[in-house]
Structure formats: structure tokens, C-alpha cells
Amino acid sequence: MDGLGVVGLFVVVLVAAGITWGIVALVRRRRYIKSLRDRGWTFVNSPAFDAVGRLGNPPFGLGFRRQPDDQIIGHTSLGRPFQVIEYKTEHWSGWVGMVTLSRRLPELWVTGGDTRPRYGVAATVVPAPTLGPGWQVGAVDQDFGSAVLTAQVTQRLHALAAGRPGVNLSIDGDQLVVLDPPRKEVELLGPWLELLATVATAIDAAPLDQWIQPEQPPRLTFYHHPDWYWVGVDDSLLELPPVTRSGHDHSTSEVIRGRDGDGPPFVAFSHHWKTTRTETSTDSEGRTQTRTVTEHHSEAILGFQLPARMPWLQVGRRGFGRGISFESEAFNDQFAVTAQDTKWAYDVIHPRQMEYLMANPPVSFRIADEWAWFSPGVHDQPTIAHSSAFLRGFLARIPRFVWRNLGLADSPYPPVAATPVH
Structure with missing residues (x-):
């Protein structure tokens, strides 16, 4: 057999192996789904985003690309709703299991064994001596974190961790959420969900009513930004001033609106468009060929709506130009400020x-x-x-007389503590 024949045979073998593997995988998947349904559970191949839309703590609530996948839903033996779902985002990919609590509660984080805190979590460590070494507890409200750790909850957490390399558990609203459930083995998943339900029962029994959280609207949320919300697409935003006008096929994606506290409301999105050009080339025999080249472009747009019309002012890192000169040379070396009115710039960019x-x-x-x-x-x-x-702090430092000159009775942004912007 010549070399070409050997290569052909090798390709045939690879294709056959691929087809065989695909058939085996399909059969296994069907058997797995049947075993779930035999337990009275429901398997959803492509769940709607509502399945995780109200969850706001990591791995949920982070990023713009959030993708729920295979979902298992049902009830434990005592009737407590649960779901096990595959979830992908820019920062994490894996499976999550959760059972429903009787109340919406503040966020709480518990890790034990060979686990690490989740990406993006902002919490304060809560002392948990009853859990023992190797455990960490975090909460935004330390009093709540301590109140959750009753003797019954501690006992059930140890039972959940028994025989497993670690536990990564959190409270997210009215859901008790754990990463990496044993979802591949149905015979292990059922007992694990029953154990998780006992942790939820212990938390339900704890005196936590003073920390009940209000119901949230059913929309995509963002971690620690309760007033941000997902829009997705809004091509009316293409009329805004900073959007690039050249090219064609303009569109928006990942549109976010919201605000932080009493700061100015914002809109943020990605703008996409195309440009087309014609290229002409001549080959070695003098024949001319023409082809059309289409390029794809995108830009990030971020704007905050102000409470009054303001004269034009630009602040950027110093490049080749110095801009307006201020009394601080250190500032002049770092920033370039330009404005339509120099006095306006001096009023806004004062020493503080x-x-x-x-x-x-x-x-x-x-x-x-x-x-x-x-x-x-x-x-x-x-x-x-x-x-x-940053902008909330910047606007709070604009003097009152400036706001009054703009037609407002007073500054719309009271001074805030001088803490660094992270």
C-alpha cells in the first residue's frame, strides 16, 4: 500500500472512531436523562435565562456573557424545590446545585476543605470557631453571618462535607447554592441533594427574620450593583454623539443601564459596524483582479447623564499637548485638560x-x-x-456656586467620604 493509501486508511479509521464515540456519547446521554426522569425529575436541554436570572452572587451576577445549559429540576423527598444546572460565564464554567430557602437572605459564603473563595466575591471574614480548621465564612453583614452559624447549621455543613474534597456554598437570595454537585452519578446526586436540603432546613429554623431581603424584579442582576439592569439590544442608542458614524450595518449589543446609589444614571454598550473597501491587484502576467474586503469594528460606549447642561470640558492623560495650565505642576505632568471656557475649567478643576x-x-x-x-x-x-x-466623586467636588450658575439650587451630589475609587 502506497503512502497515499495509508493516509486514506488512517482518515477512515479516525472518522469511524469519531462516529463510534459520538454514538456511545449519545447513548450514554439518553440513559442519563432517562435515569433522571425515572426519579421524577425534569431535564431541560436548553433552559431559559429565567433559570438563573434572579441569582446575583458569583458565579452569577458577573460579566455580560452568561449562558445556562443543561438543567435538572425537581423536589427533594420533603418537597423542597431544587435545580442543578450547567453555567458558563467569562470568569467561570461548571455545574451548580441549589435548593430553595423559605426567605430571601443577605449573601453568605462558606468554604471548607480543598476549595477556594469564588472569583469576584467581596465579603468580610466572619469568625466561625464551631466549624473548625479548614473552613472559611464570609459575609457583607458580619452579624448576619454569625447568626446563621447555629449549632444545627454547623452540624449539617459537616455532614454535607463528609466524604467530599470540599464544600463551596453560598446564600443567594432565597437559594442555597453549592458549586460542583455530583451531577454525573445520579445515585450520588439524589442523596447529596437531600443533605443540602437539611442545611436549608437548619437555616430556615434559625432566627433570621430581621435580615429578610425584599423581593427583586425578575431581571438579570449584577453583583453589588442592584440598580443595574440588562437591556441587551437598543439600536436607538446609535444616535448618541460619541458613536462612530462611518461604515454600515451598525448595531448595539450588551446594553446595560443603571446607576450606583445617588450617582448619575449611565448607559453602556458595545457598538458594532462594518466598513467595505475594494482592493485591486495585478498578477505576474499582468491580469488585474478586484476583490471586496469587509472589516468588522467595535467600540465601547459609556455615558452618564448629568443633572444640568454643562460647557464642554475634556480630561485625559497627558500626551503630546499640555492643555490648560494649572497651578499644580504634578497635575499638569499627569493630565491634559481642555475646555471651551478656561474660567469654567478653573472653577471645576480646583486644587481639591x-x-x-x-x-x-x-x-x-x-x-x-x-x-x-x-x-x-x-x-x-x-x-x-x-x-x-469616580464620576460621583468628581461631581461631588464641583463647588456649589458652579451648580447654581448652571441653574440648580444646590449641588445634586452631597460630599462623600474621601475614599479611593477601586
Whole structure:
């Protein structure tokens, strides 16, 4: 057999092996789904986003690309609802199991054994001597964290961890959530869910009513940003001033609206468009060929709506130009400020404002009419959060007389504590 024949045979073997593996995988999947249904559970191949839309703590509540996949839903032997679901995001991918609690409660984090805290979690460590070494507990409200850890809850947590390499558990609203459930083995998943339900029962029995949280609207949420919400697509935003006008097939994606506390409301999204050009080339025989080349482009748009129309002002990192000169050389070396009115710039960028800018350097931004437009370069949750916190502090440092000159009775942004923007 010549070399070409050997290669052909090898390809045939590979194709046959691939087909065989695919058939085996399909048979196994069907058997697995049947075993779930035999227990009275429901298997959903492509669940709607509602399955996880109200969950807001990591791995949920982070990023813009959130994808629920295979889902198992049902009730434990005592009637407590549960779901086990595959979930993918920019920061994490895996399986999550959860049972329903009787109340919506603040976030709580418990890790034990060979586990690490989840990506993106912001919490304070709560002493948990009753759990013993190797356990960590975190909460935003330490009093709540301590109150949850009753003797009964501690006992059930140890039972849940028995025989497993670790436990990564959290409270997310009215759900008790655990990463990496034993979902592959149905004979193990059932007893594990029953154990998780006993932890939920112990938490339900604890005196926690004073921490009950209000019901939230059924929409995609963002961790520690309760007033942000997902829009998805809104092509009416293409009329906003900073959007690139050239090209064709303009569209928006990952549109987010919201605000942080009493800060200005924002809109953030990705803008996509195409450009087309014609290229002409000549080959070695003098024949001319023409082809059309289409390029895809995108940009991040982030704008905050201001409470009054303001004159144009731009603040950026110093490049080749110095901009307006201020009394602080350290500031002049770091920033370039341009404005349509120099006096306006001096009124807004006063010494205390300069200190704030140098301590919390933002991405370049400009104020124009009723908007503050940032140039983030990327469209992501941390950039929006940082810019939102920065701008709230920047606006709070604009003097009252400036706001009054703009037609307002007083500053719409009371001073806040001088803490760094993270």
C-alpha cells in the first residue's frame, strides 16, 4: 500500500472512531436523562435565562456573557424545590446545585476543605470557631453571618462535607447554592441533594427574620450593583454623539443601564459596524483582479447623564499637548485638560479636584451638554463600576456656586467620604 493509501486508511479509521464515540456519547446521554426522569425529575436541554436570572452572587451576577445549559429540576423527598444546572460565564464554567430557602437572605459564603473563595466575591471574614480548621465564612453583614452559624447549621455543613474534597456554598437570595454537585452519578446526586436540603432546613429554623431581603424584579442582576439592569439590544442608542458614524450595518449589543446609589444614571454598550473597501491587484502576467474586503469594528460606549447642561470640558492623560495650565505642576505632568471656557475649567478643576484626580486617575472623559462620555476602551463590568464611582466623586467636588450658575439650587451630589475609587 502506497503512502497515499495509508493516509486514506488512517482518515477512515479516525472518522469511524469519531462516529463510534459520538454514538456511545449519545447513548450514554439518553440513559442519563432517562435515569433522571425515572426519579421524577425534569431535564431541560436548553433552559431559559429565567433559570438563573434572579441569582446575583458569583458565579452569577458577573460579566455580560452568561449562558445556562443543561438543567435538572425537581423536589427533594420533603418537597423542597431544587435545580442543578450547567453555567458558563467569562470568569467561570461548571455545574451548580441549589435548593430553595423559605426567605430571601443577605449573601453568605462558606468554604471548607480543598476549595477556594469564588472569583469576584467581596465579603468580610466572619469568625466561625464551631466549624473548625479548614473552613472559611464570609459575609457583607458580619452579624448576619454569625447568626446563621447555629449549632444545627454547623452540624449539617459537616455532614454535607463528609466524604467530599470540599464544600463551596453560598446564600443567594432565597437559594442555597453549592458549586460542583455530583451531577454525573445520579445515585450520588439524589442523596447529596437531600443533605443540602437539611442545611436549608437548619437555616430556615434559625432566627433570621430581621435580615429578610425584599423581593427583586425578575431581571438579570449584577453583583453589588442592584440598580443595574440588562437591556441587551437598543439600536436607538446609535444616535448618541460619541458613536462612530462611518461604515454600515451598525448595531448595539450588551446594553446595560443603571446607576450606583445617588450617582448619575449611565448607559453602556458595545457598538458594532462594518466598513467595505475594494482592493485591486495585478498578477505576474499582468491580469488585474478586484476583490471586496469587509472589516468588522467595535467600540465601547459609556455615558452618564448629568443633572444640568454643562460647557464642554475634556480630561485625559497627558500626551503630546499640555492643555490648560494649572497651578499644580504634578497635575499638569499627569493630565491634559481642555475646555471651551478656561474660567469654567478653573472653577471645576480646583486644587481639591486635582488631588482627587491624581489619587483616582480615570480613563479619559469629556463633559458635553447633559452627558459625561468616557473612553473606556473595553466594555466590562469593572470599568463601568470604576467610572461610576469616580464620576460621583468628581461631581461631588464641583463647588456649589458652579451648580447654581448652571441653574440648580444646590449641588445634586452631597460630599462623600474621601475614599479611593477601586
